[in-house]
Amino acid sequence: MNKELNRQKAPVYHQITEINLPKDECGFLANKMPYHVLSGGSQEIVIVELMFNAGVIHSNQLLVASTANTMLVSGTRHHTAQQIADTFDFYGAELRTDSNFDHATISLFCLNKYLDKLLPLLCEVIEESVFPETELKTLMADRKHKFIVNQAKTAVLANNAMHKMVFGAHPYGRRAELPDYDLVTSEILRDFHAVHYCAANCRLMVAGCVTDKVMQTIEATIGQIKTGRKSTLKDFVLEPINNDKTQIIKRKDAVQSSLRMGLRTIKMDHPDYHRLNMLTMVLGGYFGSRLMTNIRKEKGYTYGIYSRLHPQAQSGLLCVYGDIKSGHSQQVADEVRKEMQKLKDEPISNAEMALVRNYMMGELLQIFDGPFNCCEAVSRAIDLSSGINYFNEEQACILNTQPADLQEIANQYFDLDNMVTAIAGNE
Amino acid sequence: MIQFDRLTLDNGLQLIVHQDRTTPIVAVNLLYKVGARNENPERTGFAHLFEHLMFDGSKNIHDFDHHLQVAGGECNAFTTNDYTNYYITLPKQNIETAFWLESDRMLELNITPEKLEIQKNVVIEEYNQRYLNKPYGDWMLIMRYLAYQKHPYMWPTIGKDTLEIKYASMDEVNSFFYNYYAPNNAILVVAGDVETEQVKALADKWFGPILRRNTHITPLPVEPEQTVPQLLVLKRNEPLNAIYKGYHMDGRLGPHYHTADLISDILAGGESGRIKQHLVKEQKIFTDVNAYITGDMDPGLFIVEGKLSDGVTYEQAEESIKNELRSLWEKPINDHELTKVKNNIEVKKTISEVNVLNKAMNLAYYEMLGDAAMINTDADKYQKVSVEDIAQTAQRLFRHENSSTLFYKSAQTSKQ
Known part of the structure; x- marks a missing residue:
């Protein structure tokens, strides 16, 4: 038996600083x-x-x-x-x-x-x-x-x-x-x-x-295959968001309530997109996120609550979603807003920054583990941003972004006044 | 061909190492030989609740997820009726973090009554999300009750109902842990760009000091042969009429398991499957139909399910399924169909060898079944199945007295 084994101390970990991106x-x-x-x-x-x-x-x-x-x-x-x-x-x-x-x-x-x-x-x-x-x-x-x-x-x-x-x-x-x-x-x-x-x-x-x-x-x-012609698209207008920003759909027999919050936001080719993506990760993108910690780990109100950016050609969408214990979804919606406000008010700690940085680098490494894993992500980046180079930028962003940068991004893009809330369930 | 090394630590932990030099990721998969079938019938859902507690801090490590995320890793776990599987993928440079984390939670957990209470709530919300808060979400819960009289497959991994989880006590948590989460009841597989010596050294360092435990596994009751068909008609507020049929079939190591699996592919594998073509497209009895096997270690179920087209009665639906099943032995299938489903098995095997996590999980699973080397030979068993095997197995399988049928009669269909 190894008497000197210290289980309290984590093994030294090596920060991932470079990902081997495939050639496109x-x-x-x-x-x-x-x-x-x-x-x-x-x-x-x-x-x-x-x-x-x-x-x-x-x-x-x-x-x-x-x-x-x-x-x-x-x-x-x-x-x-x-x-x-x-x-x-x-x-x-x-x-x-x-x-x-x-x-x-x-x-x-x-x-x-x-x-x-x-x-x-x-x-x-x-x-x-x-x-x-x-x-x-x-x-x-x-x-x-x-x-x-x-x-x-x-x-x-x-x-x-x-x-x-x-x-x-x-x-x-x-x-x-x-x-x-x-x-x-x-x-x-x-x-x-x-x-x-x-x-x-x-x-x-x-x-x-x-x-x-x-x-x-x-x-x-x-x-x-015959060449044909490229489709043209008419111009669509995105009207300002209606005054009605909350909708509750009553379902008496539901044993849980589905909460969906959405905010129109920047597209994948915007220079701030990478940092907004990182901020969304902090909020609700991984198991240790602010939302999971608050709503699942501390309160036990949900099996899972997440935030993510949906890249689309005409407008980005920041979305928060979770299925919530009946009777608590309004409270959870308030908590989501509080967590977002907190990210506007205070910079995240250096420790949390390091955590998210390492987690995201690990995630990127896993995405680029073989051609099948990365196919979907690369495809999206080709269509909506700068292709493989998007991931070079992503790496640079993950490695270099500081807490103050994320706070700035939060203040710029967490536009709580224009965020909508939909709840379906027995509320 | 997947190469691997296999050894056993002094404390009984089985260790398998598979080398794959093509990936920067290493997979660490730890399988505990305990599932819902090992539960106390009055504490069903316990194995799965326990899986949640495994992420809530161990003796020396307060926050499992935090340390893994810092090392750039991902993890998850699942509980089946037969076993519980924990897996981590992380950059190969940080492999030791996985050993540190996994060994500490095998050594001793740090569960408090407060943490237990919160995880009970989370599991209840999982129960609601997955099984109750959607149409037909509880069909398998009910099917198990219809089909099984004795075997613990009569309850699902999530538990019979949420009440039993609420009553789980700290004592029960602790005794479950010491009995089942022992090195001598686990299989550790490491797959990636690693050397066996290196992995062995890490395993000795981190898992070696954990003492062998006096694990007691209660023998499971054998399910008697079903002699009377079961039928349950549920009048529900579900939107459409739906039918679910279950037939008892061989367990994972039974002689007819592979044949039954191929039969499910003949019926519903891909769009060209028989029941999809005949019952949806030609006869329009169903709008959607499927057939598959549960794949359990002990004798499991062969499932056929469908959503009825508007205006079709239960009797018509039942009869159409029976006709399709009967034709498997009355008009033997042709070679083309058999080759088709065998080709599909070959492709599935190739795909399963693409990533290290998949390989690690499969090695652990086959080792639990008795021999990790089956990862390379199991597919051959499918290739040996003949047209006659299909007919004979189908005839034995699809006897009416071997069936359990659940019919959701929609309270809404009259309105449509």
């Missing part, structure tokens, strides 16, 4: 589609992700962008939905569609050895989807059911109310209602698809074991 190799395919490659990893797997400017803001009608995206795989001129699903499943591949306010993506995750079997079909679903009426009906029956189930969730109700208050009439604030599901037709989808799903309106990301052979296969398939 980029260029254009023959059809002018821009591409980015994140190469690495020890397994022969690859992700091919195509991102189109075909998000919610690109359509005047609700649900059109997401439905067009989901239904890419619902049948083409040459294959039925079942044949498509069967082919991707047969090779153990994962084909995912996903859309948000700004973009719509379709991505393929498969073993390298099957890529040449699957890419032609991927191109076919992107270019030659036909949006069959019967498939649309089946999909909408499911989506309506999911909508109805979601309306029974306090988290969904509070989240929607918060977004509506923050973004008003802007597309970011709009939410579909049940009747909207019956207004989407195959024809509308075909029109939307014809305009938005082309090479000039797309960005390709390839991550994983990206060999020359992979790039040749991609050039021979995705590189042949």
Whole structure:
């Protein structure tokens, strides 16, 4: 037995001062589609992700962008939905569609050895989807059911109310209602698809074991997608936030209340974004954050309460969210404001600064552990900021920011007068 | 092929080291062989409550999270019916911090009645968030009661209800800790850019001094074969009619486990799965349907679930599921379908080997099952399954008397 072991004293830790960022190799395919490659990893797997400017803001009608995206795989001129699903499943591949306010993506995750079997079909679903009426009906029956189930969730109700208050009439604030599901037709989808799903309106990301052979296969398939034209976007106006900044949605049978607080804020390409991101981390971004310490650790009112920045193309959003013990959500909302005010009034201690600095460097190191982990973060930085360089700036910010800087940022951006609060539950 | 070294410390702690030179991150995974199945039937939810207490400070370390975050690390834990798993990922330079933290909380906890009270509240809010405050959130809680008569799988890891957690006392906390959180009841796996000698030295330094404990594990009751089908119709204020069916199946090491797993993929793996194609797209009985296995160590459940389309009756839904299951043995599946689900297993295995944390967790899990080397051989068992195996296993599995059915009858559907 080692008698000299001192368990009171932490082992010496080494500060992480540099992260090995991947090289972002980029260029254009023959059809002018821009591409980015994140190469690495020890397994022969690859992700091919195509991102189109075909998000919610690109359509005047609700649900059109997401439905067009989901239904890419619902049948083409040459294959039925079942044949498509069967082919991707047969090779153990994962084909995912996903859309948000700004973009719509379709991505393929498969073993390298099957890529040449699957890419032609991927191109076919992107270019030659036909949006069959019967498939649309089946999909909408499911989506309506999911909508109805979601309306029974306090988290969904509070989240929607918060977004509506923050973004008003802007597309970011709009939410579909049940009747909207019956207004989407195959024809509308075909029109939307014809305009938005082309090479000039797309960005390709390839991550994983990206060999020359992979790039040749991609050039021979995705590189042949018709060029088309880049989508234009009309100018949206963000009106000042309405006077009504609190909304309570009463749900008698809820056993918990969902609290969502939101504040419109800067975008990811703003020079202060990194520091605001760091401040948001202090507030509620990790387990030891101010909010978790106050509301979970000290009061036990929640399983989790967090704050985060949502990077979006047209406006940033700072959001606080948590599911709270019934009867306490107003009190918790007040506590959130107090914690934010505290960050405006007092600089954080050097110890807390060091803690957050080390934690964030560790987090960054973990994000850049292999091409699959960092794919999503890099993709976002390419679209909304300066690409890989964003993470160089991020590192510099984490290592150099001082408590006084964060206090200044808090005073500039924690605009409590314009922060909205939505609560859904038995309050 | 995942290479690893395996050794046992004098105090009984099992140690596994896997080297992966490609990553700056090291994963430290500590598995305790205790889960909800080991709980006192009057204190269900205890193993999970205990998992929360493990983050509340140990003998020499007041704030676990603080020290880990300072070292740039992340951690979490989960409790299943079979085991409790704690994991840390951190920069490899700071690996010793993980040993310091994990060994201290194996040595002795520092729980006060106040901390216990707060964690009880947090767990109750977790219970509410995950199981009660959303439609159908409690289906598995009810399914367990329908399906099990004797085996402790009859309660979920979160506990039968929140009342039992409220009564947990400090004495119970302490005796649970000394009995189960012992070096001789744990498996430590370290994966990353490390040397076995280096890891062994760290383990000797930090875990070596912890004494072996007199751990007593009560043998678990064996669930008798189900002979009568169970049906529960719940009239609820849920938005839609929904059906959940559970069939008893083999445990993780049982001879038909892998076959049953493949059957679930044939039925609902990917969009091309049979029940998704037949029951949602063609017959439109359901708007959403799924099939999967619980994957427990002891005999677990094969689940089929679905949300009924508007206007479809319970009887029609039940009959359509039965028809699909019956066709697995009446019209044997074709080679194409079998190859498809086997290919999927191959891809899943490749993906599971991408990151060190995943590898560390899997090594610990297979070692608990009996042999960490199964991480390299388990996938072969799927490849050996034949068309006949599928038919025979399906026929034995999906007997009506082996089923438990939960039907949520919506009080709202008449309005739609």
